[in-house]
Amino acid sequence: MASPVPTPPEKEKATPAIVEKDAGAIRKVLSTKSLGLIKAWEEREKTKVDNKANKKLSNVVAWELSKQAAIDARQKKYEQKLEKKKALYVEKMQNKIAGIHKTAEEKKAMVEEAKRIERNKVGEKADDFREIGHVPKKILSCFNC
DSSP states (O other): OOOOOOOHHHHHHHHHHHHHHHHHHHHHHHHHHHHHHHHHHHHHHHHHHHHHHHHHHHHHHHHHHHHHHHHHHHHHHHHHHHHHHHHHHHHHHHHHHHHHHHHHHHHHHHHHHHHHHHHHHHHHHHHHHHHHTOOOHHHHHHHTO
């Protein structure tokens, strides 16, 4: 006739096993969910740390580049100053060389003029000796040696 329907006491007996099974499954789901949340939190925190470190590294690189640019600018400024000094010094030395050359040319001209004058004097004396027919004594003194 009617199929046997479980009585409530039988349900009570089956409920603790199901509850324990469900509790284990729930614990497993919760622990899996917790592990997932913990892993997500860990990844988020690691990303934050990486981003913070990258920002600091970027600041350090920017600082280094700005300092290096400042030093390069100073170096170029000093190089330009030295190039100007060098150019002025070279010009000064070239002017000195030009002055020395000019003085040397003047001295050469004076020597040539003195040479010309002395040669003229010798020529005039020689003409005088020829007119008189007299031989200079200095030449004869050499022959008497």
